[in-house]
Amino acid sequence: MFALRVARKSVRSYTFLVIFGCTLIAFTLAPISITESIGTPLNTNFSAYLPLSYQAHWHAPISLIPSTQKPLPRPIPRPAHTFRPDGLLEVNPDGRHPILDLIARAEQEWDAKLAHVSQTLPEAVHEYRRRYARAPPPGFDKWWAYVKKHNVQLPDEYDQIHLDLAPFWGIDPVPLEAIQRDWEAHVHSYTLAKSSPLGPLHVGNETLPEDEAARDRLLIGANQLIDLLVEVEDDLPTFRAVFSPHDNPNVFITHDMRRRAVEAGERGEYIDPLNEDPAPFTSGWIHACPLDSVARNPLRSPSTTQKPKTFIYDHLQAMDPCAHPSHLSQHGQFLAHGTGPSANPFPVPQFSYCSSPLHADIRVPVPLSWVDDVEGERDEEGAWEKKEDERLLWRGLNTGIHHASDRPWRDSQRDRLVEIAQRTDGSVEVLVMDDHGDGEGMKVEEMKKARMNPAMLDIAFAGSPSQCEPETCRELEEGFEWRRRMSVRDAGRYKYVLDVDGNGWSSRFKRLITTNSLVFKSTVYPEWFTDRLSPWVHYIPIQIDYSDLYDALLFFRGDPSGRGAHADLGAKIARSGREWSRAFWRKEDMTAYLFRLFLEYARVMSEDRDSLNFEL
Incomplete structure (x- = not known):
């Protein structure tokens, strides 16, 4: 009898344990909604109270519990664009x-560039040898x-120096020195020595105009370059470098000549x-x-x-008239010389x-118009959110080409823009x-310029016509709306x-890039820093024909009513541009570039160039 009572108690105990276990599992796998007196549903999941071993090994029942919710459809991947x-x-x-x-790709590439930089002198030497094979x-x-000492960023990114000097490695230094010496007599030049x-x-040496005012004006750049190099002057080797004091290149x-010289240099021949x-x-x-x-x-x-829509992803390649021959008929640098100049032998x-990509001048960083910071931009007053005008601003003179009846000035970059x-x-x-x-797609719409331009663009020539023959000056004055010059604070x-x-x-x-504004840039001139900043991270690249200008502006600003704007992304790029300017385009950064440039130049001009190496 006693055994029967024990058995009955055991059955009741086991029954209770089975019911309790099933209840616990039900709570665990199907969260319940408890509604309090205020009527607010509370989703409660008790899985946190299960032993970790249970959570780690118990999988099957999840798929057995029926669900009343339809699974969300997986987004269909969009087709890729063509780079x-x-x-x-x-x-x-x-x-x-x-x-x-474009933004996602550029940010990834910029982050990778920042992550792979030399930290020590041996690393820098190794990277130099890897890139340039010497x-x-x-x-x-x-x-x-x-x-x-001066925390110069991206210490490996000096490929532009290598590209500019590459042809000279294929010319014997003795005749090369003769070429340089003769070029010192070139009209309108000065020689830093x-x-x-x-x-x-x-x-x-200099061959500048006799007029003292003109001469002093053309030597401003020389004096600024000398000032930049004061700190490293004693560490520079001896050299003589001929400079053009003008705005544009002329070599x-x-x-075929460049190819022959570069390939000879790579073989160690002349x-x-x-x-x-x-x-x-x-x-x-x-040619x-x-x-x-x-x-x-x-x-x-x-x-x-119909031409497809395009945007720039590689600004250096997009500047090249060899890949984009339409540049030759859309930019004053090329239009001013017709089909092109005679080649140097x-x-x-x-x-x-x-x-430009078609010239062979050795480019340098120029302190002309350099600023450390911009009035009204360094405090809250200049913040993106404080800027009131959402039109795209441009003011400038009608430079870029001489305006005369026999010149195609209407096709030049600035005239087309206005x-x-x-x-x-x-x-x-x-x-x-x-x-x-998903809200990330796009479509093409036709918009009237009469609605878009006044609401979205504030673009005009400033002051009065210049660089023009009298008759063409009158044509310019009557044909365009001219507006007053704008102060830096007003532009802010x-x-x-x-x-x-x-x-x-x-x-x-x-x-411009030192402000908190978003900079759109259209150019055919690669500069000393082109490898050291990134389009779509620090600024917005625009094609020479402006075919992408409306599209890019609409993406960030939205249409005239603001529809479709990505102001948050615009503000981010604007801030990144300003931060880049303050950290990557200091005077110390220009000094570092010039210092390394003249070390390289002095070696390639020396008769002992092959033995002039730095070794650890």
Whole structure:
């Protein structure tokens, strides 16, 4: 009897345990909703109270519990855009908005560049050898000490120096020195010289106008370069460097000459351009392009074919007229010389304030118009959120080409820009966000310029016509709306600003990118810092024909009513641009570039160049 009672108790105990266990599992796998007296549902999940071993090993019942919720459909991946070899992204109409992809790609590449930098002198030497297949020049350790002392960023990114000096490695230094010496007599030039190891850097020669005011004006750049190098003057080797004091480049050689010189240098051999048979007389821009380039082999497509929408992803490649021959008919740098100048018979070591992809000038950082900071931008007053005007701003003179009846000035960069902005007849097809689906798609809409331009653009020539013949000056004055010059503080009210070339490179870019405004930039001049900043991270690149200008502005600003705006992304890029300017474009950064440039230049000009190496 006693055994029967025990058995009955055991059965009741086991029954209770089974019921309790099932209840606990039910609570665990199917969260219940408890409604309090206030009527608010509380989702409660008791899985936190289960032993970890239970959670780790118990899987099957999850799939057995029926669900009343329909599973969310997985988003269908959008097709990719095409990244073309000419530096342009070609838009796939079914893809997501291309600027989202451009920003994501650029941020990833910039972060990777920042993450892979040399931290020590041995690492810098190793990276130098990897990139250029030779040892660094003497004095590299002193240059590295300057870089570390002044916290110069991206100490490996000096490929532009290598590209500019590459042809001279294929020319014997004896005739190369003769070429340099003869070029000192070139009209309108000055020569920076370090005549002895302990001597000062000075203007060793000049062929400038006799007018004292003009001469002093043309020597401003020379004096600023000397000032930049004061701290490292004693560590510079001896050299003589001829400079052009003007805005634009003028050394032009054929692609064949450059190729022969570069390839000879890579083999450790020389060409002798002074003594070999002269090359056939050549003139024209396309002779600076490879034989297999688009400029030499123009694509023939039916005139009725609609061009696809494109955006820049590689700004350096997108500047190249060899890949984009339309630049030759859309920019004063090329239009002013017609089909192109006559080629120099050999490379000439001339330094210039800027150079285009078709020129062979050695570019330098120029302190002209350099600013450390901008009035009204360094405090809350200049913050993006405080800027009131959401139109795209540009003011400037009608520079870029001489305006005369026999010049195609209407096709130059600045004149076309003002024409686009101030002519409000007609409409334009623009890329806008598509609100359907995931919100990242796009569609093409036709918008009237009469609605868009006044609401979105504040673009005009400033002051009065210049660089023009009297009759053409009157035509300019009557044909365009001219507005007053604008102060830096007044310009600071605009969230969006545009930077375009003038007679040469734009010296205002430093000021613009130091503001908290979003900078749109259109140029054909790669600069010393081109490898050291990133489009879509620090600024917005715009094509020379402005075909992407409306589309890019609409993405950030939205349409005239603000629909489709991505102001948060615009503010982020604007801030990144200002931070880059304050950290990567200081005077110390320009000094580091010049220091390394003259170390390299002095070696390639020396008869002992092959033995002038820095070794650890």
